[in-house]
Amino acid sequence: MRKITRAVLAACSFVLSANALAFSFSEEEQNEAAAEKARQARAAAGGPKISQACRDSLAGKKVMVVMGARQPNGYAADQSRFGPHFNSIDRRLKAYGVKTFTQEEIRSHIAQGEVEAYFRNDLDAALAASNKMGAQLVLRGAISSRSAINPVLHIPEVYVSINFALLSAGGETISEAGASSESYSGTDTYGMAATLVEEQAGGVVSRLISGYCRQFGAAGRKTGGN
Numbered sequence: 098m099r100k101i102t103r104a105v106l107a108a109c110s111f112v113l114s115a116n117a118l119a120f121s122f123s124e125e126e127q128n129e130a131a132a133e134k135a136r137q138a139r140a141a142a143g144g145p146k147i148s149q150a151c152r153d154s155l156a157g158k159k160v161m162v163v164m165g166a167r168q169p170n171g172y173a174a175d176q177s178r179f180g181p182h183f184n185s186i187d188r189r190l191k192a193y194g195v196k197t198f199t200q201e202e203i204r205s206h207i208a209q210g211e212v213e214a215y216f217r218n219d220l221d222a223a224l225a226a227s228n229k230m231g232a233q234l235v236l237r238g239a240i241s242s243r244s245a246i247n248p249v250l251h252i253p254e255v256y257v258s259i260n261f262a263l264l265s266a267g268g269e270t271i272s273e274a275g276a277s278s279e280s281y282s283g284t285d286t287y288g289m290a291a292t293l294v295e296e297q298a299g300g301v302v303s304r305l306i307s308g309y310c311r312q313f314g315a316a317g318r319k320t321g322g323n
Contacts, residue, residue, distance in 0.1 A: 151310035156194040161232035166240040172216040181291035189302040223268030235264040272308020
């Protein structure tokens with residue numbers, strides 16, 4: 098009789114444990130679903146909260162996104178190599194109501210040397226390129242990297258950082274934001290930078306837009322200056 102009682106108790110305990118585990122999984126799934134729903138709601142609302150005045154001043158503004166990677170002799174800025182990076186930034190920018198240009202549009206309107214002007218800080222050439230595109234703002238991303246051998250695992254690692262800047266049509270800096278990684282194993286700098294941009298693009302664009310809002314009022318004019 099005692100053996101039967103123990104068996105019954107053990108069975109009940111197993112059932113209760115299974116139910117508790119199922120409840121735990123169900124609760125976790127509900128939390129994840131709620132978090133995803135909140136994320137989608139924020140995206141639908143047009144990105145992180147900014148003042149209505151700043152949102153109005155941004156609405157319809159034309160923004161050109163250009164990317165480049167630092168090389169020993171300057172920057173490699175062939176935009177065809179930065180498709181994933183461009184898409185990550187472009188998607189976040191549009192949440193603020195701005196208009197952007199596709200990479201194909203950029204390549205068809207301005208030459209490679211004109212794109213590079215934004216990385217050389219050649220303000221005259223940058224303004225000429227912006228005028229050709231009809232761009233009112235430019236978001237520039239400059240990738241830097243360094244390689245090292247992991248002292249413990251003895252494998253190559255790449256440390257990637259990206260400096261983003263929101264520029265005026267003439268190439269003058271309005272706001273800046275950075276993204277960086279501790280390290281990535283491997284040697285594919287462009288691929289690693291694409292992963293980094295996708296992971297941190299939301300925060301980067303938010304900081305750049307917040308910097309714009311601090312400098313410009315509802316009419317899009319610079320505050321606190323002439």
